[in-house]
Every structure is written in structure tokens, then in C-alpha cells.
Amino acid sequence: MLPTIEQRLATELNCKAPQVAAAVTLLDEGATVPFIARYRKEVTGGLDDTQLRLLEERLRYLRELEERRAAIIASITEQNKMTPELLDAVLHAEDKTRLEDLYLPYKPKRRTKAQIAIEAGLAPLAESLLGNPALDPETEAGKYLRAPFESADGNNPGVADNKAALDGARQILMERFAEDATLLQSLREYVQEHGIVESKVVEGKQEEGEKFADYFDYTENLSSIPSHRALALLRGRREGMLDVTLRLDSEPEKPKWDAPHNPCESRIAARFGIRQAGRPADKWLCDTARWTWRVKSFMHLETELMGALREAAELSAINVFATNLKALLLAAPAGQRATMGLDPGLRTGVKVAVVDATGKVVDTAVIYPHQPKNDWHGALHTLGQLATKHKVSLISIGNGTASRETDKLAQELIKLYPEPKMNKIVVSEAGASVYSASEFASRELPDMDVSLRGSVSIARRLQDPLAELVKIDPKSIGVGQYQHDVSQTQLARSLDAVVEDCVNAVGVDVNTASVPLLTRVSGLSASVAQAIVNYRDSKGAFPNRAALKAVPRLGDKTFEQAAGFLRVMGGENPLDASAVHPESYPLVEKILRDINKDIKAVIGETSLIKTLQPAKYADEQFGVPTISDILKELEKPGRDPRPEFTTATFKDGVEEISDLRPDMILEGVVTNVAAFGAFVDIGVHQDGLVHISALSNTYVKDPHTVVKAGQVVKVKVLEVDAKRKRIALTMRLSDSAPVAGSNPQQRADRNDRRSMGQHSKQSAKAEPLGGSMAAAFAKLRS
Incomplete structure (x- = not known):
């Protein structure tokens, strides 16, 4: 049998099945990821928020998979077509693709040409020619002629002549070949490795589609195309500017019908024992294999694999957006100052x-x-x-x-x-x-x-960037890449998770927080958040966390989920201003009794707290991880994980693109990070681009490992194209600007600026899909 969901998740997360089972139980009971990650470490064996978010996402997928598996088994069983071998294959299908491949022959579909041919009695002809290529197709076809007739499923044209008989037999074999799950997976793997994405400009759209000029005559391996280029191609196709197709790397030109079998056609033929040996039916069978590939299998795989490319590109874009959003939300606050x-x-x-x-x-x-x-x-x-x-x-x-x-x-x-x-x-x-x-x-x-x-x-x-930005739909904050081209449901779910994690990592002052901010606190719904504000407005500030229980609709379960993330500053109990959960207050009191100190004498006393041994106070309810967290919190109660507030100083006299000069060193702020580099505001109304290859003197696979949104950086100007409002920058300050006139093509990334959500009002208006500079990138690549 296939491993259980818990076992599969444990393998994917590199942890133990009991940890997963415990986390799943907590999630099913309504616990949030921030609450589980911080206050249920003993239960889950210390799974962190990243692992829990992945677990939550994969749990959703695997449960959907199991629901689909059950539905497929029921459907095939109802058709009386289930066999022990098929059931075993369905039960062991590890993903939705394999499951759907197995179901394909049994999936209810509109009346096909193959079904019409079977109704007309042509299945024996198809079987005999496939089983014995020594038979003469024309002679055998003459045995199956039939006048038009009425079947249970509607009118049937019958079999008028030998050609109609052989065409019908071919349709039957083509459907069988195309629905063979093992063969389909083999073809899929080959195309994934040897597929080429090709795009051409739609005739007559050269001027209108100029923003996609880099894709007017473009090819790239399906397996290596980066997300931002995939999304650009798909946008160009959706807007009617590009024809985007998939082909095999062995077929740069459209193959002729009499050409030798390509690798995929050969796989189809080999799977069913078809070969050219000079027998009467061999050519007909070889042509059937070719028809299967060109008319059915390839078209199916092209749709599927281009869809998979889009999904993978969307996921990458969503992850970029989420990472940028997190950096922006956790940017340093200037603090309480007029x-x-x-x-x-x-x-x-x-x-x-x-x-x-x-x-x-x-x-x-x-x-x-x-x-x-x-x-x-x-x-x-x-x-x-x-x-x-x-x-x-x-x-x-x-x-x-x-x-x-x-x-x-x-x-x-x-x-x-x-x-x-x-x-x-x-x-x-x-x-x-x-x-x-x-x-x-x-x-x-x-x-x-x-x-x-x-x-x-x-x-x-x-x-306070966090407190203010939570009032805005995350999709409107402008740190996304192709954000309007991706699944809005998946994007919203991912961004909501980021906001929730950020808010709960920082904590919220319950006596000053807005409704949108409170809504993002673990366990609090919009209605409960509004109830908290209403209660606060009518009764005054909350003196302690316990007073929250008097808020209408804020029950015990909600209090458990939210209390640790809500702060009561300057209240009766100093612990209410910390991340120590009220359920742990008795443990803190136990520690205080043991060292004969009161809470005010302990909070902030690092030297004293470091002498305490967490294992000494562990019991069945509180383990060493929780106690260690509590002691860290007592050292710096309510500590803010955000960095110290710093600002960039724009250079005097540099206010417009025209003021920029090559080799000029400037200070700026990272406004956005994409898969291909980072955008930096240097104070000229137009963000410059630091290509991924110019972020560091060492190889950089992911720009987010070097920079993040809101970071202050020093950059050097490499090249400026004032006309197209493009600025190439480098963070490798030893780099020199390219020599004037050198302009090798760096086609792949020129449209990447166009993918970004928004950098400034000017950049968004001037180039809704703008791009990076070929010459600059050529220099950066060297």
C-alpha cells in the first residue's frame, strides 16, 4: 500500500510521522501555524513555521488526492471495469498526474470516433491487424462493410468502404495507444527533457506587441526556462501578440509524414510491437503510431506541460512576492515619534x-x-x-x-x-x-x-510599516512579479500566510491596534477583532490579558490561540507585555518561587536568567523547548524581531536620470527583489536594476539570499538609457562601466522589469512592462 499521508509528509519534511500526525491534529482542531510553531513545540517535536506552512499546503494537496482517488475507484467500479491489477495501480498512484493517466481510458467522455468505430464492429479488424501484421489491410477491411444504422448512443454512419473501415480501426488503436498510462508517462518524461518552447510574433502584431520584441523569435528548453520568462511568454500569448508552441529538440522544422519516426513515435511503436518489416500491415501500423503522436499524445502533452510550466512559474512568482512582502512588513519601524x-x-x-x-x-x-x-x-x-x-x-x-x-x-x-x-x-x-x-x-x-x-x-x-501595511490588500503593495498573471486564490493564500506570520512574530499592542492588524492575530476573526476594538472604546484600555475574556465572542479557544501574541503594555502583570503565553504563567511563578525573586526583579536580568537550567523545571506539560523560550523572553520581554531603523541618503544633485553618470557610486533602497536581480531606488524617480550576477563577487543562485526589500545598499551606475528609462547598477563596486559602443545582446532578461508590479509612479506609467539593459547585462555576465 501507498504510505499514509502522515508518512509521506514526514518524508517530505525530513521529520518523524508522529510529529506530522500531531501537527495535523492541531491544524484540524483550528490551531494556527504561528500558535503551533511557538507554543506547541513539545507536541510537534519542534516543527518550525516554515515546515508547518509546507505541511499545511501539502496536506491540502494530499487530501485532495485521496478524495480524487476514491472518486476514480468508485467511477471505474460502477462501470464494472475494475480489475485487481488496475485497483492496485490506482491505490499506488503517488500524484494526481499518474492517477489521471490511469483513469483516462475510463473517464466519461463525449462520443469519440473510436467509440463510433467500435459500435460499427471494427474492433476485431483493429485487433487482427495489430496482432498479425502479415494480414493485408485492404483484404481484411472488406470483411467489415456495413450500412448506416441507429445505435443506442445515436446515429452511426456504418462502414461505407475499405477506407472507412481502416480509418475506424485506426481511431480505435489511436485511442488505446494514447490512453496507455505507462506509455504516456514515458512520453511525458521524454518531452520534459527534450521539449523546446518556441515563440513567434503573430503576423501583423510587430508594432503593437513591441514590448514582447525579445520573444518575436525565441526558443528555450522547457526544462530550464525561468519563471519570469515563462510568464512573459504566456502573457504575450494571452494578449494575442505571440504564438507559443512546444516541439521536440530533434525537430526544428515541421517533420514530413514520410520522415523516419521521431523518438516519441518510436516509443509508441515499440510499446505495441509495431515495426517496419515489409509485411502488408506494417506501414499502416507505423502510420497509426505516427497519427497517435501527432493527433493525440503530443497535443495532450503540449497542453499539460505548458500548463505545468505556467503553474511552476506562478509558484515561483508567488514565492518571490511572499519573500518581498515579508521583508517589507518586517522593515525597521521608526517608532513612536510625531x-x-x-x-x-x-x-x-x-x-x-x-x-x-x-x-x-x-x-x-x-x-x-x-x-x-x-x-x-x-x-x-x-x-x-x-x-x-x-x-x-x-x-x-x-x-x-x-x-x-x-x-x-x-x-x-x-x-x-x-x-x-x-x-x-x-x-x-x-x-x-x-x-x-x-x-x-x-x-x-x-x-x-x-x-x-x-x-x-x-x-x-x-x-510602523507592519501596522499600516496590514490595512492594504497585500497584492496592492507592489512587490510582486507578474502578480496579475498568477492564480489569485493561491497568491492570496500565500500572502495572507506571510502577513499572519509577520504580525504574530512581532506581536500586537491590544490597546492601540487597528481592526485590520488584530484580524491578522492568530485565532482572531474580523468580527472578533472588531469586538475587541468596540469593547476597548466603550470600557477603556485592557488592564491585562485576562480581561480579553470579557469581549463578546472571544471564547476560551480563541483566547488560547491569540493571547500569546497580544500585548498589554504597562499593565498590571509585566508578563502581559511579553510573548509568554498566559498558560505558562504558573510555570514562571514556579521558577520565581524557586529563586525567591519577584517578576520585576527577574525581567531583563540576563546574568541571572542565564544561570537557570530549563531542564530543572520541565514536567509533563512544559518541556525544555518551551522553558528555554520563556527564559529568552524574560531576558528581553516583547523583543521586536525587526532590525534597527536606518535610512538611505540620496546624493545631492542627483535627482533625474539625466544626472546619472557611469561609475557614479550612490546609496539607495531596495524596492523589489525578483528571480533575476534587485530593483533599487536611487532617488531619480526610476528604479535601477542590479542584475543577479552583479549582486555579489560570488555566485548567487537566489537574490533573496543577498538583499531584501527595504534594505539600504551602495551601488555603482553601469549604464543609463534615459530614453527608455533604464538604469543598470552593480553592487560590486569594483566593476567598471562598459565601454561605449559595446552592445552584445543579452536577450533573455530584457523584458524582466516589465514583470514587476510597481516601482514608482513614473516607472509604472513609462514602462508597464519595462526591461533591463542588454549592454549592461552583457557586461555583468562577463
Whole structure:
């Protein structure tokens, strides 16, 4: 028998079956991955959140597989076609592809040409010619002529002549050959290894499809095509600009009918003992093998394998998005400091919002320092008054249209108003407009004009990126690659998991958190999160975690899942501000009694805590892993896993692409990471691309191992194409810019910028599918 789901998952996760079984039980009981990973280590044997997420995803797949297996067995049994051998094969099918291959001959289908031929009595003709090629096809066919007739399934044309008889017999054999599961798997494996993806521009679409120019005459091995190129090809096909096909590497040109069998046709012939030996039926049978490949098997495999390519590419793109999103959500917070948010604009003005240290909006304004009004001094005066009145510490500037001009304004503001001491930071404004028009924003800021809400979001995301970005649909945050081309259900599930993991890794202040933030806490639904806020608004701040039990609809199970991730800052019990779960409070009290100390004397005392031995306090309920976690938490209660807050300093005088020069070294912020490299904001309204080969002096397989979204990096300018708004950068500062005039083609990645969701308002508008530079990549490859 096939191993159980638990056994298969244990093998895939490289752990023991009991660990998997315990995790599956917890998931089925409604426990979340963050809760299991942090508070049930003894139960699962220490499975971490990455393993648990994979387990959760694979568990879903394997359960669907078992449901499909049961349905197939029932269907074949109902047809009275189940045999012991077939049942054994179905029971041992390890994946959905193998299962569907076995089911193919029994799958209910529309009345086929083969079925019509069988109704007409041509099955014996097909069997006799296959079994004895010495028979003469024409002579044998003459024995099966039949007038049209009515069958149980409808009208049958009968068998008018020898040609009709042989055509019908061929259809019967073709269907049998094409539905042979063993043969189909052999053909699939061959095409996977020897398949070539080929694309040509659709005639007459050269100008309209210019953005896909690199794929107008393109070939690449099916087995090696990277995800971003696969998605670009498939998008081009979907938009009607490209013809994308699959062929064998041995057939660059369409083969003729009288050519020798290709490797796949030879496999079909060999499987059924067909060979050219000069016998009367040999040619007819060889042609039948060829027809099977060209008309049935290849068309089936082309659809399936191109679909598999799309699924694999989508999964890769989703993983890139998830990794980037995690980096962005866990970016360093500036902290609780009064912040001014500037949403830059030209004709419509710069929208201004000031929020206090808690994120509460205390003032708003609209200024017009840029064209066409050019009220520079009036804008400075307004900002100066707001900064002085509210003791602004930080200025957060959106990175869209007019951001560098607005950055200049902020710089002059800081010089004119040295008190309060202010710092300015340019932040990504991706998703701010989505938030502005959202239902939550209308409830949170009901009396504020929609155009001003974006500046509030820009200010708050500097204070605490996680707390603000959870209010926005993750797909609108702009760190994806071909995000609109992938399965939206799978994308949403993956991104939701990332947000949940990030929120619970950091923890949430239950007395200040918004509904969207609370909704992402382990165990809390949107309705319960709203109930917590309503209760807080009517009863006041929660004095301790236990008080949460008074919230309507927040039962014991929900409290168990959520309590460890909710913080009560400055409350009655210092443990309520930590990640120690309330269920472990008795254990902490036991430790305190043993060392004769109170909790306030222990928290933060690293030297004391390091003398404690976790094994001494272990019992049936709490093992060494949990106790070790508790002691670490007592050392630094409520510690934030996010890094220290740092900012990039854009170079003065470098504000437009035209200001860039080769070999110029600049500081920038990574805005997005893709499979082929990283995009960096260097303050010129257009992100530059550091190709994967230019990220490090050593080989880099995955850019995410070197950089992440939000990271401050130093880069050197290699080449600038101002006309096409393309900037090639390198993080290998010893590299030199390519010599002018050298322009070898680096075709493969030129369209990759076009895959990215959004880098700035300008880049998105200028090149909705933009690309990296051939010359720069040629240099980087050397």
C-alpha cells in the first residue's frame, strides 16, 4: 500500500510521522501555524513555521488526492471495469498526474470516433491487424462493410468502404495507444527533457506587441526556462501578440509524414510491437503510431506541460512576492515619534498630514510648492508652522511624482527650522491610494478628504510599516512579479500566510491596534477583532490579558490561540507585555518561587536568567523547548524581531536620470527583489536594476539570499538609457562601466522589469512592462 499521508509528509519534511500526525491534529482542531510553531513545540517535536506552512499546503494537496482517488475507484467500479491489477495501480498512484493517466481510458467522455468505430464492429479488424501484421489491410477491411444504422448512443454512419473501415480501426488503436498510462508517462518524461518552447510574433502584431520584441523569435528548453520568462511568454500569448508552441529538440522544422519516426513515435511503436518489416500491415501500423503522436499524445502533452510550466512559474512568482512582502512588513519601524507625511504631487499639490506618536492625525494641509503655482515660500511657511506646533520629529515623503522636488522642500524646511530636530525619509507609497479609497479608511478617517488619506498612510508606514501595511490588500503593495498573471486564490493564500506570520512574530499592542492588524492575530476573526476594538472604546484600555475574556465572542479557544501574541503594555502583570503565553504563567511563578525573586526583579536580568537550567523545571506539560523560550523572553520581554531603523541618503544633485553618470557610486533602497536581480531606488524617480550576477563577487543562485526589500545598499551606475528609462547598477563596486559602443545582446532578461508590479509612479506609467539593459547585462555576465 501507498504510505499514509502522515508518512509521506514526514518524508517530505525530513521529520518523524508522529510529529506530522500531531501537527495535523492541531491544524484540524483550528490551531494556527504561528500558535503551533511557538507554543506547541513539545507536541510537534519542534516543527518550525516554515515546515508547518509546507505541511499545511501539502496536506491540502494530499487530501485532495485521496478524495480524487476514491472518486476514480468508485467511477471505474460502477462501470464494472475494475480489475485487481488496475485497483492496485490506482491505490499506488503517488500524484494526481499518474492517477489521471490511469483513469483516462475510463473517464466519461463525449462520443469519440473510436467509440463510433467500435459500435460499427471494427474492433476485431483493429485487433487482427495489430496482432498479425502479415494480414493485408485492404483484404481484411472488406470483411467489415456495413450500412448506416441507429445505435443506442445515436446515429452511426456504418462502414461505407475499405477506407472507412481502416480509418475506424485506426481511431480505435489511436485511442488505446494514447490512453496507455505507462506509455504516456514515458512520453511525458521524454518531452520534459527534450521539449523546446518556441515563440513567434503573430503576423501583423510587430508594432503593437513591441514590448514582447525579445520573444518575436525565441526558443528555450522547457526544462530550464525561468519563471519570469515563462510568464512573459504566456502573457504575450494571452494578449494575442505571440504564438507559443512546444516541439521536440530533434525537430526544428515541421517533420514530413514520410520522415523516419521521431523518438516519441518510436516509443509508441515499440510499446505495441509495431515495426517496419515489409509485411502488408506494417506501414499502416507505423502510420497509426505516427497519427497517435501527432493527433493525440503530443497535443495532450503540449497542453499539460505548458500548463505545468505556467503553474511552476506562478509558484515561483508567488514565492518571490511572499519573500518581498515579508521583508517589507518586517522593515525597521521608526517608532513612536510625531511624523509628517508628504504625498507629493505637482498640479494637485502636496498633501500633508501630521500624526502624533501614536499615529493619531492631528493636522492636515495641502501645499503647492511646485509647478504650476510654484508657491515654494508659502509651502515652507505652512510646513514650518505644522512642524513647530506638533513637534514633528520625522518627515515621511512618498516616492511618487515630484518626490525629489518635495524632498528638496523638506531639506530646506529642516535648515530653516532647526528646532524641532527633524529627519526626512523617502518611503514607498505603493498601496497608499488603495488604502485612501478603502472601506476601512473611510471608517478610520471619515471626515477626511480621500486625497489626504494617502499622506496619513505615508506618515504611519514610517512609524510602523507592519501596522499600516496590514490595512492594504497585500497584492496592492507592489512587490510582486507578474502578480496579475498568477492564480489569485493561491497568491492570496500565500500572502495572507506571510502577513499572519509577520504580525504574530512581532506581536500586537491590544490597546492601540487597528481592526485590520488584530484580524491578522492568530485565532482572531474580523468580527472578533472588531469586538475587541468596540469593547476597548466603550470600557477603556485592557488592564491585562485576562480581561480579553470579557469581549463578546472571544471564547476560551480563541483566547488560547491569540493571547500569546497580544500585548498589554504597562499593565498590571509585566508578563502581559511579553510573548509568554498566559498558560505558562504558573510555570514562571514556579521558577520565581524557586529563586525567591519577584517578576520585576527577574525581567531583563540576563546574568541571572542565564544561570537557570530549563531542564530543572520541565514536567509533563512544559518541556525544555518551551522553558528555554520563556527564559529568552524574560531576558528581553516583547523583543521586536525587526532590525534597527536606518535610512538611505540620496546624493545631492542627483535627482533625474539625466544626472546619472557611469561609475557614479550612490546609496539607495531596495524596492523589489525578483528571480533575476534587485530593483533599487536611487532617488531619480526610476528604479535601477542590479542584475543577479552583479549582486555579489560570488555566485548567487537566489537574490533573496543577498538583499531584501527595504534594505539600504551602495551601488555603482553601469549604464543609463534615459530614453527608455533604464538604469543598470552593480553592487560590486569594483566593476567598471562598459565601454561605449559595446552592445552584445543579452536577450533573455530584457523584458524582466516589465514583470514587476510597481516601482514608482513614473516607472509604472513609462514602462508597464519595462526591461533591463542588454549592454549592461552583457557586461555583468562577463
